[in-house]
Amino acid sequence: MPKITYVHQNGARTVLDVPVGTSVMRGAILNGVDGIVAECGGEMMCATCHVYVEEDQLSRTPTQSDDEKAMLEFTASERRPNSRLSCQLVVTPELDGLVVYLPETQV
């Protein structure tokens, strides 16, 4: 099962096995990772599952839809070039080893 690493604000790392087909957001929620809020449940109506993807892994992540780009304007923490909504990062074998950084705040 692909491993996804969530890096908390204090630098602590949580490594989770997230099944293929499950989003990085859902993986965090199901395992009680604080720092992902996911208010709308993955509908791209909020931006509370914001993460920063490890820069050199960006090319492995799925392309951003226009809807995701639009909603990223709503992040509570600074939007950066490596900002993603983790509900849109659906885990595939290629995403094994993905590292995402949790922002300072989601709300």
Place this chain on the structure above:
Amino acid sequence: MPAPVVAIVGTGQAGFQAAASLRQDGFAGRIAMIGDEPVLPYQRPPLSKSYLARESGLDELWLRPETFYTQHQIDLLAGEIVTEIDRTERQLRLASGSALSWDHLILATGARFRPLAVPGAELDGVLPLRTLADADILRERLDQARDVVVVGAGFIGLEFASVAIAHGAAVHIIEVTQHPMGRVVSATISKFFCEAHRRWGAEVSLGTGVTRVLGAGGRVSGVETTDGRHLPADLVLICIGVIPNAELAGEAGLAVDNGIVVDEYLATEDAAIFAIGDCANFPTPFAIGRIRLESVQNAVDQGRCVAANIAGKPAPHDKVPWFWSDQGDLKLQIAGITAGHDAAVLRGDPDSGHFSVFCYRGGRLIGVESVNQAADHVVARRLLAGEPKLKLEQAADLSYDLRAHARSLPAR
């Protein structure tokens, strides 16, 4: 002094959010959540969308796993019924016979489906869609359903209809007014969605009600409409709105008027009792007077607001309302409350499948309805958080840069 106790009646999205936010805000006392559904707190929106369509499962429905509640020391009493609020003793009486003392009480009791008051409504196959249990029954019934009648063309009815059509059922939507979703959207959006459902293969009868439900051997076989037609049906969905669960509050002497009456801090006239989510009737700058909203945004923002108030960081509830609905390949997103607009203007061409309706009252933008046009929705939420200063002509002009307009306004 012992640590204070917060009791939350209701384990839906609002109750869950209040509990989670209390802990996040540093509340150290006891938190007890009591709900009549015997399951973990879950999201309701997918029940008429992806969950109903079997595109998502139970794991994706839970707001948090069971461990979240133990980790955060939230006592979850799921499957328990509150029978009385004793304001003098500051206690809840429970159906199991026990009592629960509280210092702060949050009523997040939600709403229940409004039954159809016609003969035959009790027949097998006449079903509501409100709870997980309802959705589980509908999932099974949809597998066998051939002729589906949807009574009421609100969000839930239309979402259900689009899933049923995709399932291969023949669907007939009947709506007593002339406007599907007419209580909450402009005439343009109403008409657009009505036509979309017809294009997808549903029959839509507007200005039509149900006089009785027909059946044989205890099972539904059709409905009789106000214009005298008999429509065949082996499944009838009743979705003609909800009734706020305000009885407990009313019996405790609290004011009830289309929901539990609260102030801008979401407190009832008893400063220790709050109401949030679908059951709360509150004042808002986004509408004329008081409203009651049934939405995730409202539940979440009010849950946060009440938690902050109890945790000693009081602030009024003043967040921009937003809503969404998925029907077929159309995503409707609404920012603000457009009911009561006196002018509306199109941005984009409905025939392109991507457009928005900007709604005004007294020359001021009050809400925006977007179809497959998330960029407009996002800008609208920003604009409505302050004074939008967007002229109607600017909204209608596709060459006018809305994002630049939003950036030019004072930051919030």
